[in-house]
Amino acid sequence: MTAALDKDLVGLAPLSAEQIRLILDTAEPFKEVSERPIKKVPALRGKTIVNLFFEASTRTRISFEFAEKRLSADTVNVAVSGSAVQKGETLVDTARNLEAMRIDMVVIRHPSSGAAEFLGRRIRSNVVNAGDGKHEHPTQALLDLLTLRDKFGRIEGLKVCLVGDVLHSRVARSDIWGLLKLGAQVAVCGPRTLLPRRIEELGVTVFEHVADAIQWADALNVLRLQLERMEAGFIPSVREYYRVFGVTAERLEKAPRPLTIMHPGPMNRGVEIDSRVADGPHSVILDQVTNGVAVRMAVLYLLAGGKPELADAAKRGGGPGGPPD
């Protein structure tokens, strides 16, 4: 396979289109594992995985944990909430300690951009980035890609707009790389205070108005607005944000065709997204969550050296009757 992954998955920026497709294709057979009464295959039996979370996270951590357990890996969750001053120190020391315990993989979430790459360079174990600062959140983008591919049958040529706080969003950066590499057209829309300067040069279109984005797009990925952005002065108020940039049912009615609606969660209903949209017929938000487990299984499986063509076999070999947890 020319598309084999490197030691770590720190982002989608360094991946080729082939590598991204490999992960998505490998995720397909793993989807079915989660639909069985006994949700377990032995693919990572005997592997030790540490979920190292320097930032609070519920859904990403649980999704990774399910993926690991359904692959029969042994997992440990470490939640570190150090002070800002000690962050860097803790990271390098933690890396050394983990390495000394001879683990196989680390799934890391950290508030500093570049933390996953930093760790990956210093330990031999595989590192999976579960979100680093404002940099990347590659498995989230992979599940977005898988969900879009399920829905449209292709990524190439799709028009996808990210709406909201792109500046502080690691999901947005990973989505932009993944979508562009697979041939989609990408746009962003939000207040200029929440868009990185010169983002156009990454190859994306900028819409000032949500209405224009809705006219253009096949799918919207509505980004979470962190409420502290208002306190930091990026927007005047949550109320105004919803009125100007909220993805509402009224705005979507004007779309020339039904728009697929995604959200990386957790949602602020009535802030960035209207409940009627989130719960509406074109929302694929819960499909994203389901696909998250399959994509993470695929990533862990491939990084552990699993052969993509054997994913099916691994699945069959570990069907009902596989080892208990």
Place this chain on the structure above:
Amino acid sequence: MQPLLLKGGRVIDPSRSFDQTADVLVQDGKIAAVGPTLGTPDGVEVRDVRGAIVAPGLVDLHVHLREPGNEDVETVASGARAAAAGGFTAVCAMPNTDPVTDNQAAVGFIVRQSLRAGWARVHPIGAISVGQQGGQLAELGEMVGAGAVAVSDDGRPVASSHLMRTALEYARTFDIPVADHCEEPTLASGGVMHEGLVAARLGLKGIPAAAEEIMVARDLLLAELTGGHVHLCHMSTRGSVELIRRAKERGVRVTAEVTPHHLTLTDRACEGYDTHAKMNPPLREDADVAALRSALQEGVIDCIASDHAPHAYDAKEAAFDDAPFGVVGLETAFGVAHTELVQGDVLTLPELVARMSTIPARAFHLPGGTLQPGAAADIVVLDLATSWTVDPARFHSKSRNSPFAGRRLRGRATLTLVGGKVVHDAGAATP
């Protein structure tokens, strides 16, 4: 002290526009004579420096020596030793020590530590405000009396325009420059690198060029208002260059410096979250580098200063957001500048010597920067023929945080004299 004859070198003295093959005789700590084929007085030590450059010792207006307060990282002695190895005979130490160098006793301490160490001369810069807190004006007069050559709150930008105005006015009595780290704090807040495409990609908070330019503009207006001498530290943007150019045309009393790293590196050096590319002001873009080079060539920017900022290895061994700003530079400044600017046809060699010695010495009214007979024998002999590779493990500085590790450079000090005394001799064991 035994007299010394530096024989047959290319002698470059920008203070007298002198550039020819000549001998330099050093006697009693002073330059006794400069001329072709000088005689050899009794008991003189003769050093054959044919093929090398003999120049006034380099002068660095901007270093951080971390003493008192952070002696694990650098001391006055280790910094002055590193300076000598880099060809510098005088450096100006910024006051952001712990405690802050904001009074005559603290200034006197730096002077004494420098004399005790005996390598390059270390001239203290006093703080503008008490504790660098940006409030009350420090006792400038007493600090100057104790040996301070300038004042600055470097590392903590002067946010209050009133304080900056007061400092510029008050400093006139003592004829010292007020050096400012130009950074509008509310714009720069939380930023860790240049605000540009690389920051957008890496997901790091940017510091816009405007954060520097707003304060450059303010300082120039205040210098004009007060008639004071403002010295602008480590300029990094093309916008700053334009502001200084126009101010100089109006006759504002301004001098400005630029670092070797801002003349040679861009924000792309931050790719891969390399914390050795994290400095403040941040590395900017190609167009900024080009503008800074032209400005240095034209004299809009007066001189090169290293902004030598030592940090412990493990402080830089961190995620980009968490690492401190700053890089060491004393031992690479000349090599980088010569390789990039002289070999890159931006400056002639005499122009480079002027911008690293004569001009900075004049800007801060320091002795040195000249080979005029009668002047103190602060001299550097430079080898431009041999290329060398930057190996931070071999630095005399206590710190290793260089963005130039592994670079091939041409140009290096082989002999440094301060007051006629050999303080660095690459051909010999450590003196």
